[in-house]
Amino acid sequence: MMPFKVIKNTVLFPIVIGFVLFISCAHKAKKENIESIEKQLEIKIDTSIVVGANRTDSYLTLLKGKRVGVVANQTSVVFKSENFKDRGYTHLVDSLLALQIDVKQVFAPEHGFRGKADAGEIVKDGIDTKTGLPIVSLYGNNKKPKPEQLQALDAVIFDIQDVGARFYTYISSLHYVMEACAEANIPVIIFDRPNPNGHIIDGPILEIENQSFVGMHPIPVVHGMTIGEYAKMINGEKWLKNGVECDLTVIPMKHYKHNKTYSLPIKPSPNLPNAQAINLYASLCFFEGTNVSAGRGTATQFQVFGSPFLNSGVFSFTFTPQPNEGAKYPKHKNELCYGVDLTQYEKLNELKLTWLIEAYKNTSDKSKFFNNFFVKLAGTKDLQKQIEAGLTEGEIKATWQKGLKSFNVTRANYLLYD
Incomplete structure (x- = not known):
């Protein structure tokens, strides 16, 4: 038995100890990795804010008995705790189906329904594997819903997290959804969410001759409005084609202010991680x-x-x-x-x-x-010319002030929050 004891003491014991240490270090590394990820995402949510999607009492009566379309992506969620104390959430589409709302189809903007596609990548139509609902892409050649894509609907919900920048294309998708629904006499319901850059209003005003999908309206680069407020501005300023007006309802948030610090609990797109x-x-x-x-x-x-x-x-x-x-x-x-x-x-x-x-x-x-x-x-075209001419930041920004002053006067007409 002596040889066995020698092997046991000199070989197996170090192996066992090494294995225990490996497991311990792996657990520690995993814990540190999770903490690192959480730190990177900076999940610091203002727990007093209640997003529009969580205010079911305000919108269920608008949806009962109606055939509903939903414009959504990975940020379209209902939080399990009304004020986010629990980080858990349910996707809006799953929540609506559980509440017996007749959801007929989903419309997906840039990056797709699950938010995985590259910027500028063509997102194809498809079927949501979880619910079996048809998904219609609103990016690529079909930025505006076609009449036949709306004909089976009585109402359309728009619930997508924005970040408050003119070239972030979700507000362009909003424009086209409102326009198509206005032409088809279908009401649009906006579930409002915070603007994480709601404290900033800055940049040159877009000139209409430079209009594109990354800038459709005469606003500054950073507009300081929520998606609901912005929808009201699109309507009120008659920016939709031929001046049509959308039948618009905004489900506002509770306890939100533009200057509140708000870090998003879900990435709004693949390249905005924190x-x-x-x-x-x-x-x-x-x-x-x-x-x-x-x-x-x-x-x-x-x-x-x-x-x-x-x-x-x-x-x-x-x-x-x-x-x-x-x-x-x-x-x-x-x-x-x-x-x-x-x-x-x-x-x-x-x-x-x-x-x-x-x-x-x-x-x-x-x-x-x-x-x-x-x-x-x-x-x-002025900004490139100004930089090439050697103007300083202060000199360039001075040329924006007249436009920003005018925009702020217009913006005030559509604000829902302080």
């Missing part, structure tokens, strides 16, 4: 119209920027874009980019141009810095 990205998005999205990457193809989308063409002596931070969720073909794929890390930058209360201006000053070939998409994002 509160930092959402806050920086309006300022860094201008890089989408240049040869500079805004971090697509990294884990810090819209929290870093960089390019192989920026001066490495000025920009010491580096990253290399690789294909990932939401960016199958990222700009500068597999190329070392020099730029700036903004993951720890303080919360913005304005649209910031400093990074765009500095990148232009320090690019190796200024003639290739801007592309044709930049004017669509800016909504005006």
Whole structure:
């Protein structure tokens, strides 16, 4: 028996101890990883806010006995606790079906019903595997619902989380849904949600000649309105085709104010992973119209920027874009980019141009810095000209003030919250 005892003591014991330590370290690593993810997502929810989707008492009577269409994505949820104390939630479509509402079909905007598609990727029609409901894409060649896609409906719900930037295409989808429903005499019901950038109103006013799907209305880059308030403005300002007006009902939130800090519990799109990205998005999205990457193809989308063409002596931070969720073909794929890390930058209360201006000053070939998409994002040709002419951020912003003052007067007519 002695040989067995020797083997047991000298071999098995260390193995057992090693295994226990491995399990312990793995558990610790898993815990730390979860904590890291939670920290990255910055789930700091104002627990007093009650979103429109949770106010079933305000909308069930509007839906009973009607055939309903739902414009939705992964953010369209009903929270298990009315004020988010429990992070759990149920998708709006599942909730409506459980409440015996006759949901006939789902309309999905950019990124799709589950929010997994790349920016600009064509989202195909399909069937929701969980509910069996038909899904109609509102992106690509079918941005506006067709009459035949609405003919079996008595009402349409729009419930999508916005981030308050003009070029975030969900408000363009909202426009087309309202327009199509107005033409078909179908009422639209908006379930309102917070604007995480509701404290910011800034940027040049879009000029109509530069209208596109990333900018349809004469508003600044950051508009400071919720999706419900914005829908009221679309209606009231007669922006729908031929001046038609949508039969619109907004289910407002409880306890919301524009200056409240609100971090989204669900990513609004694949490349906005946390509160930092959402806050920086309006300022860094201008890089989408240049040869500079805004971090697509990294884990810090819209929290870093960089390019192989920026001066490495000025920009010491580096990253290399690789294909990932939401960016199958990222700009500068597999190329070392020099730029700036903004993951720890303080919360913005304005649209910031400093990074765009500095990148232009320090690019190796200024003639290739801007592309044709930049004017669509800016909504005006002036911004590119001003940067090329060497104007400072302050000088450029001074040219926006007249337009912003006028917009604020108009905006005040449609506000639902302080």
